[in-house]
Each structure stands twice: as C-alpha cells, then as structure tokens.
Amino acid sequence: MRHFTDRTDAGRRLAQRLQEHFAAQGETPADADLAAPDLVVLGLPRGGVPVAAEVARALHAPLDVLIVRKVGVPWHPELAMAAVGEEDAVVRNDSVIAASGVPRREREAAEQRERDEVARRASRFRGGRPPVSLAGRTALIIDDGIATGASMRAACAIARARHARRIVVAAPVAPADVIDVLRDEVDEVVCLHTPADFMAVGMHYLDFHQTSDGEVERLMP
Template sequence: MFEDRTEAGRLLAGEIAALSPHDPVVLALPRGGVPVADPIAGALNAPLDLVIVRKVGAPANPELAVAAIVDGNPPDVVLNREMVEAYGLSEEELDALVKQERPELERRAHAYRSGRKALSVTGKTAILVDDGAATGTTMRVAIRAMRRRSPRAILVALPVAPAGTVQELRLEADRVVCLSQPAQFRALSLHYRDFHQLTDEEVTLTLHAAARRRRTVLADWRKRKDAG
C-alpha cells in the first residue's frame, strides 16, 4: 500500500531514472496521474505535460465507448472498432459523435494548460503515467495516440495494476514499469492510504510548479555552460 500518489511517484522515479530514458517527456493522465508523474519529471529533469482522454459514447448508451479523443494539435481519435461495427456506425455518424465531445476535451485542455500548447513527443521518450490501472483501457488509448506522434519510445509507469493488465499494456508500449501487481487486485483506492479526489486547481498548481522547476534547471545549466 502506498501512502499517497506522491510517494508512489517517488518510488517509480527511482525505477525509471535507472533506465536512463533518452530525451524524456513525462505525460500524466489527469487528474490522478499528475502527482505521480511530478516526482518522475523532477528526477529526470524532464518537462511535465498531460495526456487528456475523452470517451466518445455510443448512441443512446453513452457509458459504452465507441471511440476516444486524445488532445493534441489536431486531437487524435482512437476507435473501438468492435463497438463501431456492432452499432453499424457510418463515418458521418461517428464524426458527429466525436464533434459532440471535442468542446469538453478542449475545455479541459485549456483549463489545465492555461492556453499552453501540448508538448511534442516526436523523437523523444514519452513516459505515460497514471496512479494505477484496472482494465488499462484509458492507458491503451493514450499509448495508441502517442504512437501516431512518432516518439522514439513509449514507456508506461504505474504504481499498481493487475498482472494481466500489465501484460496487455506491454503489447502496446515499448516498456512498462509497474511497482505492484497484486494477484487479487482490489479497487484502486484501496492501494493507497490517501486517495483523495484531486481538483482541477491541484492539477494546474502542480503543472505550474513543474514548469518553474524546469525553467530553473535549464537556467542553471546555461549558466554552467557559459561559465565553462
């Protein structure tokens, strides 16, 4: 059991730093992945950003995903082809469903980033982080979207997930680091002593603090370079 998400992030940071990932960009799945990702970004002196995923529900059954949108410029649409075929959705019908969800995706991206553009992962190691995974569905969508953006590699970092989910994610990512794979996976909250519901404000404060930390690291590096 982890004390909280930050502790889980510190433990993951040690494992990931030992891998010496090439030119890393740390990408958290909000909200829960943000405090886990922050210590990882700090340990790697890497930028921290988000991967925001919005489910696209089926007609008359919004809880059943026929696709998902991942923020970017432009956003990526990842289809659940089995469900698209089951509902017999045409391209026009699917486009209409996606358009319904784009405003909320864009609202969340703007709220969290305060207008900043998403970081590029082209040629870099994209490290995708969440506070855990039960089925891994959202993480798989994030991996597939990032794969289209031509990263050097995709590394998934999770504090806890069922062994079967980890194995499935390893088929999608280049590497998966998962600290705990309990045989009897319970509700994610039961693997943390503190698993409070994070607010949008906590997410934005963490992102701003990470950006300041990154600027300080780069400024110190430039000073040393100029002095040398």
C-alpha cells in the first residue's frame, strides 16, 4: 500500500503525530519559545531531510543533519552490511556480513569510501558551519523510512557522542521488528506505519524520487 504522496506529505503527517506525542507528555513543542531551547530536529540526508524540514517547521525547532552512509553489499547495494557516520560512528549488521560472505578487506574498503562521502556531505550541507549543539538537548532523528535500522542506529551513536540528553527516533514507515529493536536502544520511537508486508521504503510512497544535494541545501537554514 502507498501510504504517502511524497516526502513532504510524509513529513506533514509525521509532524502532526509528533505534536500529539509531545503534547501527551505535557510538552508544548508547537510553542516556539518553549520548544527551541531543548528540541533539535535532525534529518538523515538525503531523503530524510525533506521529511525533517516539515517537522522542524511545525515544531518551531532548529533543523540540522546527521550524516550517515549505508555500506551496501557490493552486488546488492540496498542491503546494508554496515552504516558509518560522523564522529566515526559505525554500526555493522553481523548477520548480513556473515550471509553475504564479503571479505573483511573488501568491507573495510567500502566503509572507508562511505566515510569519505560522509565528510564531503557534512561540509557541503552545513556550508562550513559547525553542527547544532545537542548537549543536554532532545535529539529528534528523522528519516523518510527505516529498513534494516543500521543507518538510524549510526545516527543515534552520533547523537550520543554529542551528548544529547534524550534521543527520539521518528519515521513515516518501518518494519515492526526493527522498530522493536530501536525501542530498546533509544528513549522513544514514533512511527506512522509498520506494515506486515514491508519490503522497501520506496514501496510506500507514490513519489520517491532521489533527493538531490541541491534540494537538501535549499532546505537547510
């Protein structure tokens, strides 16, 4: 089933759910004066940024990126055997590595290529600015969907390294079993749809075109 028209639609729906979620906890993120000091919205480039931008706008919160890169199996790039990110974050899917049989030297070379891409994107998307401080704040980490969870777990590792007080993961769609794993690793998880027939994130969007670097740059403050 196609749940979302595009990432903007998904972001607006996710923002509404998050407003309800925070309000139920006695927080008032719709009030800019109260939300901004504590909450930071963090999109995973590239596809997570259009979703996160809608959430940041609705919650009156600052928007930044957490740069992570999936390390795909060479003959099946969409299948993540690892994810790497800023702050030297790395998360490996041991079951995928074992099943694929990718030699360690080849995997490490692939991880280094993606680390180089992390550095390039961090410089480009922030325009040379330092990351928004997460120390003592709530990091609301958003992607356009979660498949294996490797990229999101790497993003959470970055937020921890930057001393976030609380980590909240949010996505429009993800498999239920991955959401269960994430709930054990972060403070809160908000997900709009956990379909039993989940196959790929793009299957749940009518328009899932590849987000460009330029689009990310235009959305960043």
